[in-house]
Every structure is written in structure tokens, then in C-alpha cells.
Amino acid sequence: MFRILVFLFVIGVVALGLGILIEQPGSLSLTWFGYHVDTSPLVGLGAVALGAILLWSVIRFVLNLPSLVSFTARARKRARGHEALARGIVAAGVGDVRKARKASLDAKKLVPHEPLTLLLEAQAAQLGGDRAGAERAFRAMTERPETKLLGLRGLHAESLRQGDHDRAHQIALEAQNIAPLAWSGQALLDRYTAQNDWEAARLCVSQNLRAKVIEPEAANRQKAVLDTAQAMECEMMEPERAIKLLRAAVKKAPDLVPATALLARLLSRRGDFRAASKLIEAAYAKAPHPDLARAYVDMRQGDSSTERLARAKTLAKFAPNDPESAMMIAAAALGARDFVRAREAMAPLIASGERPTARMCLIMAELEEREHNAQGLVREWLSRGSRAPRDAVWVADGHWSKQWAPVSPLTGKLDAYRWMQPKEALTGPVEEPPPAYEPPALEAEPAPEVLPPAETPPATVSEPEPVQETAAAEPARTAARKTFSSQPVIFPLPTPPDDPGPKKQEAETRLY
Numbered sequence: 001m002f003r004i005l006v007f008l009f010v011i012g013v014v015a016l017g018l019g020i021l022i023e024q025p026g027s028l029s030l031t032w033f034g035y036h037v038d039t040s041p042l043v044g045l046g047a048v049a050l051g052a053i054l055l056w057s058v059i060r061f062v063l064n065l066p067s068l069v070s071f072t073a074r075a076r077k078r079a080r081g082h083e084a085l086a087r088g089i090v091a092a093g094v095g096d097v098r099k100a101r102k103a104s105l106d107a108k109k110l111v112p113h114e115p116l117t118l119l120l121e122a123q124a125a126q127l128g129g130d131r132a133g134a135e136r137a138f139r140a141m142t143e144r145p146e147t148k149l150l151g152l153r154g155l156h157a158e159s160l161r162q163g164d165h166d167r168a169h170q171i172a173l174e175a176q177n178i179a180p181l182a183w184s185g186q187a188l189l190d191r192y193t194a195q196n197d198w199e200a201a202r203l204c205v206s207q208n209l210r211a212k213v214i215e216p217e218a219a220n221r222q223k224a225v226l227d228t229a230q231a232m233e234c235e236m237m238e239p240e241r242a243i244k245l246l247r248a249a250v251k252k253a254p255d256l257v258p259a260t261a262l263l264a265r266l267l268s269r270r271g272d273f274r275a276a277s278k279l280i281e282a283a284y285a286k287a288p289h290p291d292l293a294r295a296y297v298d299m300r301q302g303d304s305s306t307e308r309l310a311r312a313k314t315l316a317k318f319a320p321n322d323p324e325s326a327m328m329i330a331a332a333a334l335g336a337r338d339f340v341r342a343r344e345a346m347a348p349l350i351a352s353g354e355r356p357t358a359r360m361c362l363i364m365a366e367l368e369e370r371e372h373n374a375q376g377l378v379r380e381w382l383s384r385g386s387r388a389p390r391d392a393v394w395v396a397d398g399h400w401s402k403q404w405a406p407v408s409p410l411t412g413k414l415d416a417y418r419w420m421q422p423k424e425a426l427t428g429p430v431e432e433p434p435p436a437y438e439p440p441a442l443e444a445e446p447a448p449e450v451l452p453p454a455e456t457p458p459a460t461v462s463e464p465e466p467v468q469e470t471a472a473a474e475p476a477r478t479a480a481r482k483t484f485s486s487q488p489v490i491f492p493l494p495t496p497p498d499d500p501g502p503k504k505q506e507a508e509t510r511l512y
Contacts, residue, residue: 018042021041021042022042024041026040026041027039027040027041028040028041028043028044030044077110077111078110078111080106080110081106081107081110081111081114081117082111084103084106084107084110084111085103085107085111085114085116085117085120087099087103088100088102088103088104088106088107088120088123088124089116089120089123091103092120092123092124092127095127097124097127097128100120100123100124100127100128101124101128103120103124104117104120104121104124107120107121108121115141115144115146115147115150118137118140118141118147118151119137119141119147119150121133121137122134122137122138122141122154125137131158131161131162134154134158135155135158137154138150138151138152138154138155138158139151139155141154142155148178149175149178149179149181152171152172152174152175152178152184153175153183153184155171156168156171156172156175156183156184156187159171165191168187169187169188169191172184172187172188172191173188176188176207179211180207180208180210180211180213181211181213182213182214185204185207185208185211185213185214188204189201189204189205189208189222189414190411190412190413190414191412192204193406193407193412193413193414194407194412196229196407198226198229198230201226201414202223202226205219205222205223205226206219220252220253221252221253221256221415222414222415223248223249223252224248224249224250224252224253224256224259225249225253225256225406225414225415226406226414227245227246227248227249227252227259228245228246228249228256228258228259228262228406229406229407230242230245231243231245231246231249231259231262231263232262232406235262235266239266239269239270242262242266243263243266243267243270246259246262246263246266247263249263250263250279254283254286255286255287257283257287257289257291257292257404257419258291258404260279260280260283260292261280261289261291261292261294261295263276263279264276264277264279264280264292264295264296264299265295267279268295268299268300273299273300276295276299277296277299280292280295280296280315281296281315281318284296284315284318284319285318285319288319288322288324288325289324289419290324290327290328291404293312293315293324293325293328296311296312296315297311297312297315297328297332299311304336305332305335305336305337306336308332308335308336309329309332309333309335309336309338309341311332312328312329312331312332312333313329315328316328316329323349323360326345326346326348326349327345327346327349327359327360327363329341329342329345330342330345330346330363330367331363333345334363334366334367334370337370339367339370339371342363342367343367343371346360346363346364346367350364355388355389356384356388357388357389357390357391358385358386358388358389358390358391359391360385360388361381361382361384361385361388362381362382362385364381365377365378365381365382365385368381389421390421390422391421392419392420392421393419393420393421393422394417394418394419395417395418395419395420395422396408396409396410396413396416396417396418397410397411397413397416398410400422401417404417405417
């Protein structure tokens, strides 16, 4: 508003001055090169001002002509340099080493002070395998304020490629102190977690969150995993501190199953069974997990098998349609020797038309062995389990484990484990379950046919007396019955031939 008033005031002053000049009487005469001009003073002053402006423009153009020529040459050179940079970046992107190097040399001649020139030089050196040249280019970038972070990132990548993790950590720390970035924050976090330095990792997460490098949800998840890692280390020596850390972890990440299961175990160890039960029931309703089921069923150390089965049935009500609930009830029923309940729990899983997992097959094999001792069905279920799909496990970077860990054992990355079912390379058809156990039926054995010798008279043939078979002869008898032979079976005489030698000697010894 003030500027508008000043502008209106200036316009008014100029208009007033022009009005005064126009109202003043007088004339201006000019005779030059045979020309005579008569005009008013105002017009004359305007003509003089216009001429002065034109004259100054011409003089200024003449004086600036060398600069204009130099500027044009520099503009052409800069345009050629940018064209070389564009060619080099495209060549480096497609992997053409020769064109990338040629374009890098052209760019260094035309635009040596351009930041992209050093970047193209580093990329061409990396593409050609010249690690020393790439490191020189990245080190030159660190000497310029506008490319220092870019150079530090390149040096960090080269240090990791060479296996110098200590130097890479120092470079990432320097970059993080200048300006927290995604790559430097992640590098420091991976370093601290690989060394189990949970406090330093927590500070790094907080710094990344303040710099808005990561989202608040991701930061809360990482802090929850760090709290769980600290609680796992101090659960035996400092259980109260572990409980405090786990409560914070569950609050930040309610879906973190290991934190919930560990917190429930510590609470039950302290005697707070009600809080532990409610905690597991709320988590199991959202994500049924065997760790939660195990912590719930084994909550009381002195419970009998029947009480454990009752607890399994209670927890199964929160996820009745999940296969984990059925397997939990079946395992508890086997411990209580309630084979009918175990078979009822496993029946929908086996007859669902899908391939049962290895754990389901193991439960069925144990059920057949405990209930009927049917070794044939046990072997059949075990054989089927060896070909069955794997059950869900904790997987991180291609490494699977039955136990959760806060970091990956291969890369040291935080929160790398995911609960998932390993994928199968090949899948077979759905197999029919083995038949139910049936007790063997006792059948009458036909009497063996005894043929007399060919040249022996019938009168001399004595009828064999029945011989009582022992338990050791039963497998041999069964195998002989299953073996088919076209020759007639001739049983030997039941009475052994007389052999008074050893017995006679034994009798003589006793007499003496």
C-alpha cells in the first residue's frame, strides 16, 4: 500500500512539472547544416534527451563488443560441454565404456568446473573397473561444497566394495553430521545393529526421524524391535526392566509377535497370569502364531495335561477357523491322551483337499503311534511329511530359522525376519490321506499238506505230532506263508534223531 502511494505521488509531481513547462512562454531555434528548426523548449529538451540516450547506447555497445563475443564463445563451449555430459551419462547408463570415457574427456576440456563432469568421470572409471580413478573423482567431489555429500557417498560405496567397513562407517558418520540422509542413516543403523549396540542404534533412529528421513511408523517399528532386543538380553538378570521395555515395544508395534510372547512369559513367571492371558488372547485374535499358542498353553508350569488341553481350547475360540488353532488343540490332546479329540481337530485339515504341511503329518504320525501303535501308518505319514510343504518359519535374506532374532545373521539388517511359508520350487498333486487304522482280523490258518516220500511204504510213515510254535518263529512263518512256491512243502519230523553222545557224557560226569 505504501509503495502504491509513493508511485502515485511521483506521477503527480511529474505531471505538475510537465504542466508548468508547457505553460511557460518561449521558443527554441536551431540552425545546423543549413537547417533551421523552431520549437518549444519542452520539445527541444525531449529531443536532446533522446539523442543523448541513443549516443550512449551506441558507445556502450562498442565498448561491450569484446565481452559479447567472449560470452558467445563461452556459451557455445558450455553447450558443447553439456552435450558431452549428456552423451556420457547415457553411455554410462547403457554400459558403453568407450563412449563414456570419450565423453568424460570432452567434458573435462569443455566444462571442467561442472559438478556433473566429476560424476561422469567417476561413473566411467567404475564402469571400466578403474577403482583408483573412481576414488580420485569422488575425493575431488568432497573438496567442493556443492558436491561433498555426493563424493562421500561414492567413497562409502567404494569402501564397502573393498571390504573396509571401518572406513565406510567413518564416511557415513561424517555425512550424517553434515546432513542426515537416507543412505547414511541406514548405513549407521546397520553398523550399530550388527554390533548389538542398541543404544547407539536408538539414537540413530531418533536422528533420522527428526531429519524426516524415515516415516514415523517405520521409526516406531524400529524402536520396538530395539526394545525387544534389549529385553532379550536382560530378561534373566533384570526382568523388571525387560518387562518395561517390552510394554513399550508392544505399544509401538502391536503386531510384533516375539515381543508379545516374551512379555507374556515374563508376566506369567512373575505370577501375573491374568494380564499375560489377556495379552496373548488379544494378539492371537489378530494373528494366530505358534509362539503365542506355546506361551499360552505353557503359562503355568505345574498344570496337568488336561488343564493344558483346556487352555488350548480357550485360546482356540479367538481364532476358531485358523489351522494353528486345530494343531494346538491336537498337540495338547495328544499330551492328555485324548485321541478322539485330537483326531477331530486334525480331521478338517487332512480332509480339506489341500496338501497338509510337514507339521500336520508329524502330528498324525504321533497320533497313530500313540493310539494304535500302527507302525505302517506311522511310516506312511512320516514319508508323506518328508514331501509335504514346509510350515511357516522366520525368514530373513534367504535364511530361515525357527527362532526370531532382531537382526539378520547375514547382513545385520534390523527387523529383517518375516513370518512366512517357504516357497516350493515344484508342487505335486494332492495326496489322499492314509486310511484309518483297522485292527487286524484273525483268520484260520489252513493245515499244511504233508506228502509221503515216493519209495516209502505207507505203513512206515508216522503222523507228525503237533509242535507248539514260539514267538520267535512267528515272523518266519508269516514270511513263508506270503512266499509263493510251486513245490510241495514237506515238514520235517518233529522228533530229532537219537544222539546219545553229549547227553551220555553229561550223565557219566554226573555219576562220577
